Amino acid sequence: FVEGLDGSLFKTVMNQHGLSFDHHIKFVPIFYQHRFSQPYSNGYQMTVGTHAYYKVHGSAEVRLNFDISPLRLKIQVKSAKQWYEFVTKLSAILGGMFSVFKFADKSMYAYFKMQNKQRQGKLT
Numbered sequence: 001f002v003e004g005l006d007g008s009l010f011k012t013v014m015n016q017h018g019l020s021f022d023h024h025i026k027f028v029p030i031f032y033q034h035r036f037s038q039p040y041s042n043g044y045q046m047t048v049g050t051h052a053y054y055k056v057h058g059s060a061e062v063r064l065n066f067d068i069s070p071l072r073l074k075i076q077v078k079s080a081k082q083w084y085e086f087v088t089k090l091s092a093i094l095g096g097m098f099s100v101f102k103f104a105d106k107s108m109y110a111y112f113k114m115q116n117k118q119r120q121g122k123l124t
Contacts, residue, residue, distance in 0.1 A: 018055035023048065026067040031074045045073070 026047045055061070117123050 018057075018060055020053055020055050020061045020063070022051045022053070022063045022065065024051075024065045024067065026069065028069040029072045031072055032077075033074065034077045 028045045028047075030043045030045055032043070114123070
């Protein structure tokens with residue numbers, strides 16, 4: 001039936017009138033692809049949730065709710081890192097460091113300039 005519910009036993013006993021179960025089953029299609037090749041696998045991922053509750057009136061029931069996702073998950077396997085990925089990451093790190101140091105330099109310059117004016121008595 002459904003792998004997530006295989007082997008699961010949901011039963012009620014005689015004194016549990018109205019014990020009902022809701023089973024929510026969500027399917028997400030998955031597409032596996034290796035870089036530069038044809039797709040080699042189609043499949044799905046499934047999530048199962050179960051909720052038990054008591055009904056005040058009426059008999060016990062079982063509800064199965066299927067939710068098939070309209071979106072498809074694509075998993076693409078990359079073989080090796082390209083040289084330009086390394087250069088891009090290195091440039092980003094160096095650029096970030098440059099920005100931080102430039103900000104710190106301007107802040108310290110403004111602080112020391114204000115301190116110098118205060119010592120000279122030029123601040124109003």
